Amino acid sequence: MQVNTLILGAGAAGMMCAAHAGPGVLVLDHAKAPGEKIRISGGGRCNFTNLYTGPENFLSENPHFCKSALSRYTQWDFIDLLARHDITWHEKTLGQLFCDGRSGQIIALLRAEMARAGADLWLQASLAGLSHDDQGFRAEIDHEGARRTVRARNLVVATGGRSIPKMGATGLAYDIARQFGHSVTETRPALVPLTFPEGRFSALSGIATPARVANERTSFEEAVLFTHRGLSGPAILQISSYWREGEEITLDLDPAGGLLAALREQRQSAGRRNLTTELARHLPARLVDHLAPGLPAGNLADQSDATLAEMVAGLRAWHLRPGGSEGYRTAEVTLGGVSTDGLSSRSMMSRHLPRLYFIGESVDVTGWLGGYNFQWAWSSGWAAGQAI
Ligand code: FDA
Numbered sequence: 067m068q069v070n071t072l073i074l075g076a077g078a079a080g081m082m083c084a085a086h087a088g089p090g091v092l093v094l095d096h097a098k099a100p101g102e103k104i105r106i107s108g109g110g111r112c113n114f115t116n117l118y119t120g121p122e123n124f125l126s127e128n129p130h131f132c133k134s135a136l137s138r139y140t141q142w143d144f145i146d147l148l149a150r151h152d153i154t155w156h157e158k159t160l161g162q163l164f165c166d167g168r169s170g171q172i173i174a175l176l177r178a179e180m181a182r183a184g185a186d187l188w189l190q191a192s193l194a195g196l197s198h199d200d201q202g203f204r205a206e207i208d209h210e211g212a213r214r215t216v217r218a219r220n221l222v223v224a225t226g227g228r229s230i231p232k233m234g235a236t237g238l239a240y241d242i243a244r245q246f247g248h249s250v251t252e253t254r255p256a257l258v259p260l261t262f263p264e265g266r267f268s269a270l271s272g273i274a275t276p277a278r279v280a281n282e283r284t285s286f287e288e289a290v291l292f293t294h295r296g297l298s299g300p301a302i303l304q305i306s307s308y309w310r311e312g313e314e315i316t317l318d319l320d321p322a323g324g325l326l327a328a329l330r331e332q333r334q335s336a337g338r339r340n341l342t343t344e345l346a347r348h349l350p351a352r353l354v355d356h357l358a359p360g361l362p363a364g365n366l367a368d369q370s371d372a373t374l375a376e377m378v379a380g381l382r383a384w385h386l387r388p389g390g391s392e393g394y395r396t397a398e399v400t401l402g403g404v405s406t407d408g409l410s411s412r413s414m415m416s417r418h419l420p421r422l423y424f425i426g427e428s429v430d431v432t433g434w435l436g437g438y439n440f441q442w443a444w445s446s447g448w449a450a451g452q453a454i
Contacts, residue, residue: 071454072218076100078443079426080224085179086451094191097234101173112169115141116437117161125432127251131406132431139448141441151175162436220421220454227400227427239428247418248408251430255397256307259298260388267292273350278318279305287321303435307401317384326378337367399439403430413453414446423450
């Protein structure tokens with residue numbers, strides 16, 4: 067069988083590319099259904115883009131690489147596409163856009179766009195062999211109980227990263243990249259909860275509190291969630307992409323910065339109130355209990371300015387050293403991937419082998435939490451589709 071373009075992976079990037087790559091497209095995926103990560107994303111409502119998407123929201127060895135695709139297929143282009151399919155949405159927080167309905171609407175949209183473009187989709191299909199010669203690519207594909215040979219002029223690799231192996235994530239993109247002379251940067255679980263030695267926060271499990279979480283490289287102000295195994299919540303997921311084993315993170319439990327002034331004011335009007343009772347009006351009570359052994363004893367009136375200032379400084383710089391992360395089992399994305407050195411940022415085409423493309427999460431471009439990773443899938447998939 068001969069096709070113009072074979073796309074490996076019917077996820078966000080692969081389906082987007084299939085809708086824009088012109089005639090003669092075949093998409094294959096080993097899963098039972100396309101877009102499984104879209105389906106479960108955003109708590110079932112898919113945080114499909116972010117209003118403020120820009121290159122600064124992405125990590126890569128080459129921070130400039132994502133600029134071209136992101137600027138040519140923007141968040142507004144995807145929002146327009148939703149409008150054409152009558153899909154309504156809302157902004158939750160920080161520019162994060164979610165479907166009003168279920169995330170299946172986005173999968174249906176992509177399937178409709180693929181059908182409009184005449185793209186074929188083979189599910190539960192696996193790649194048994196791949197080679198290249200002067201007639202193009204030759205793929206051996208196991209599908210519906212038979213092995214078929216598919217010849218393709220263009221090959222697009224859109225099989226994503228390593229996150230959530232249970233959902234079918236594999237390292238196929240990296241293997242293909244190496245096969246054709248590309249380098250792959252170090253890959254790590256990212257947007258992932260951080261773990262601490264057994265029991266460290268189990269008494270606090272379930273507590274969420276706003277915080278600024280920082281390391282030497284960056285900081286994020288969002289909610290932190292204490293869990294049986296450690297720390298989670300958006301601020302922790304964000305910093306996890308910048309964290310390395312052995313490093314400390316610092317939690318500022320008073321990110322708005324009003325605590326010291328509030329305590330001094332209360333000392334005037336309610337001096338007999340116990341300090342920890344007062345603190346529990348600003349922070350979750352169970353967290354205050356946990357921290358209490360390290361806090362000054364007594365009433366507000368007993369505390370000098372210096373004591374209050376020192377205590378608040380401690381709450382604003384709580385140094386913690388995670389033991390590890392939850393790993394690919396729960397990581398939302400994979401940091402790193404196919405090196406951008408070997409790819410055109412305009413077309414996502416290989417510099418080593420013409421007509422070979424890598425898109426989406428397989429590439430060393432990783433977004434923050436908040437819709438950025440899907441926007442990269444749409445933009446990079448579109449860019450490759452246009453080039454084909
Ligand atoms: P994606 O992983 O979507 O697709 C790859 C496809 O390739 C899959 O269909 C897979 O089955 C297939 N495949 C893999 N190996 C194969 C092989 N060997 N043979 C055949 N097929 C193979 N992002 C965001 O912006 N907003 C959000 O709300 C969320 N939420 C979210 C929740 C959860 C739980 C996760 C795990 C991830 C998110 N993300 C997210 C991240 C987002 O899902 C991710 O960045 C994109 O799906 C990446 O799109 P790709 O198309 O590159 O890979």
